[in-house]
Amino acid sequence: MSKAFFSHSHVEAALVHAVADRVGRPFVTIDYTDFYVADDLLSAMDRAVRESSIFVFFASRSSLKSLWVNYEANEARFYQALARIRKVLIVLLDDRLAAGDLPPWMQRSIFMTSTAPGPIARRVRELVDELIQDEKQSFFVGRATETAALQAAFVPPDTTRSISLVAVRGLPGIGRRTLISRVARDTLRYQGILTVRVESGDDPKALAIKLADLVEPVATADDSLATAREIEELSTWAAIERLSKGLEEAGNLNELVVMYDEGGLLDNEGVPRTEIQPILQEICRLDRTLVAVLVTNRRPNFRGFDLLEDIPIVDVSFLHPKEVTQLLAVLARTRELRLSKSDLAALNEQSRGYPPAAMASVKLVETYGTGIVTRSMQSHYQPRPLTRYLKELKLDSSERRLLRVLASNSPLPVEVLVSLGGSDQAVIGALTRLIDESYQKLESSRR
Numbered sequence: 001m002s003k004a005f006f007s008h009s010h011v012e013a014a015l016v017h018a019v020a021d022r023v024g025r026p027f028v029t030i031d032y033t034d035f036y037v038a039d040d041l042l043s044a045m046d047r048a049v050r051e052s053s054i055f056v057f058f059a060s061r062s063s064l065k066s067l068w069v070n071y072e073a074n075e076a077r078f079y080q081a082l083a084r085i086r087k088v089l090i091v092l093l094d095d096r097l098a099a100g101d102l103p104p105w106m107q108r109s110i111f112m113t114s115t116a117p118g119p120i121a122r123r124v125r126e127l128v129d130e131l132i133q134d135e136k137q138s139f140f141v142g143r144a145t146e147t148a149a150l151q152a153a154f155v156p157p158d159t160t161r162s163i164s165l166v167a168v169r170g171l172p173g174i175g176r177r178t179l180i181s182r183v184a185r186d187t188l189r190y191q192g193i194l195t196v197r198v199e200s201g202d203d204p205k206a207l208a209i210k211l212a213d214l215v216e217p218v219a220t221a222d223d224s225l226a227t228a229r230e231i232e233e234l235s236t237w238a239a240i241e242r243l244s245k246g247l248e249e250a251g252n253l254n255e256l257v258v259m260y261d262e263g264g265l266l267d268n269e270g271v272p273r274t275e276i277q278p279i280l281q282e283i284c285r286l287d288r289t290l291v292a293v294l295v296t297n298r299r300p301n302f303r304g305f306d307l308l309e310d311i312p313i314v315d316v317s318f319l320h321p322k323e324v325t326q327l328l329a330v331l332a333r334t335r336e337l338r339l340s341k342s343d344l345a346a347l348n349e350q351s352r353g354y355p356p357a358a359m360a361s362v363k364l365v366e367t368y369g370t371g372i373v374t375r376s377m378q379s380h381y382q383p384r385p386l387t388r389y390l391k392e393l394k395l396d397s398s399e400r401r402l403l404r405v406l407a408s409n410s411p412l413p414v415e416v417l418v419s420l421g422g423s424d425q426a427v428i429g430a431l432t433r434l435i436d437e438s439y440q441k442l443e444s445s446r447r
Contacts, residue, residue: 002131004089004124005029005052007072009062012093015117016058022121027128049075054127055085057109059102060093077105087127091120112253116217119253126192141330142323143179146316150183153312154290163312164286167294170316173356176295177258179316184256188290191254200263203275204239205231207259211246215253240282247283247291261296270301272308281307318353327355331362339370346374371414372428399430 006028008016020028029048049055055076063069079085088109090102099107110127114120153166170176177193184190196210209228216227231239250257259265265276272280283291284307294300299315302308319327325344328351332339339347347365351358364373402417418427 002053002128003027003029003051004054004056004128005049005072005076006056006058007063007069007076008058009060009066009069011062012058012060015093015115015120018117019121019124022117023124023128027125050079050084052085053131054087054089054124055080056089056091056124057102057106058091058093059097061097064097064101073103073106077103080105086131089123089127114217114253116215118214118216119255122192122194122214122255140175140178140182141327142319143175143316146179146314147183149314150179151187153314154183154187156312162287162289163310164288164291165280165283165294165311166290167296167300167311167313168316169296169299169313171297171354173354174316174318175355176316177260180256180258180293180295184290184293188256189254190256192256193258193293194250194255195258195260197260197262198264198276202264204236204243204279205234207279208234208239208243208246211243211250211257215246215249215255236278240279243279244282244286248286248288251288251291256290257292259292259294261294265294266296266298266300268298270296270298272300272302272305277305277308280311281305284308284311319355319358321348321353324348324351324353324355324358327358328362331359332365335362335366337362337365337370339365343370343374368432369414372431396430398426399434402427402430402434 004023004027006016006020008030016030020030029052049072057063057069057073057076076085076088080088088106090099090106090109090111092098092111092113093115095113099111110123112120112123150166150168153163156163168176168180177195181190181193184193194214196207196214198207202210208231212227212231213224217223231242234242247257264273267273280294294311300311300313302311325348328339328344328347343365347358347361351361361373405417406412414428414431417431418424
């Protein structure tokens with residue numbers, strides 16, 4: 001697992017722990033919580049730095065004077081030279097500090113200036129996710145048409161115009177935010193996206209509170225509650241102004257805000273809800289390129305609304321069959337699965353252009369085997385989730401027969417097993433249950 005090692009002075013302990021909580025403790029090592037063996041403190045710290053892929057240095061006047069922090073930094077420099085530490089993030093906690101105040105080897109690192117745990121945690125998590133994606137190979141196949149359309153929306157050919165708001169429509173899970181993130185990064189150099197979910201009943205104050213919790217220096221639960229109360233006391237227009245400043249602050253952090261519709265953005269006709277209209281109009285008044293992106297399930301209807309009619313709308317549709325085939329082939333290769341053209345065609349038909357379905361199909365093949373999955377699709381047999389029936393699973397006579405054959409002749413193609421007798425559905429169902437039983441026994445032995 002990719003982990004981040006946090007190097008800091010005890011003076012910044014509260015902030016650092018707040019960042020760690022937001023990143024997720026499984027992804028973070030902090031000396032306070034992890035080095036608890038007094039007589040082996042140095043070796044424990046060495047091991048923690050050595051086993052981390054990311055070194056995060058919280059730079060302040062205090063940390064630069066700390067002998068302990070300097071020791072950690074020297075260890076990190078050594079392991080960076082060995083390419084074990086792959087990314088170094090410097091968080092400047094004092095705006096009087098600059099890159100030149102740090103050791104020369106740190107001056108080539110990634111820098112950010114913030115004292116708010118939210119932005120720092122997101123930057124750390126982005127680095128963690130990047131390494132995890134590198135290890136697991138996250139794929140982005142096709143989308144040439146949508147990519148070109150979104151690039152044109154982000155940067156219109158008429159450079160005298162400033163587009164601050166873009167809408168992206170498509171089904172959930174189809175890849176809207178992945179597309180936005182990649183195009184925003186490649187076209188406008190945003191480091192990532194910041195999702196604000198617009199739920200039913202949300203008004204300007206509710207959205208201002210959500211965004212403030214993400215971009216403002218809110219370190220503790222008490223700080224968050226105080227900020228929420230402060231915003232609740234504002235007038236509607238003051239809350240919209242606070243929200244606008246939050247959007248611009250996200251831009252200063254190189255993050256693009258995505259307003260994700262969860263029932264509070266558009267009505268059933270695609271018309272912006274009454275509470276949301278002034279927010280969208282205020283965003284369109286901002287003289288800044290691309291402040292936010294709307295992500296919706298239905299196509300927005302902006303007709304008749306001042307400033308909103310010029311908002312570009314980009315549709316993200318199902319993948320083309322050729323793109324699905326390519327995605328399936330790439331996923332199969334990473335899992336060292338051998339899929340024929342007919343196998344890919346069967347999986348393609350089942351996926352119906354929906355990326356999550358393609359990924360699920362390959363996972364099923366990895367678990368159950370190509371023959372079972374492709375034939376189960378033809379016979380409309382759908383394996384039930386393991387947790388629902390493993391405890392009730394008992395072997396019948398046909399399953400015991402299959403086990404006897406496989407015990408002395410394994411492996412055998414599923415076609416051969418079907419030829420031994422019985423219908424496709426019966427044999428496939430028996431094989432699926434046997435595989436599930438094997439997984440259950442394996443997990444039991446591990447426990």
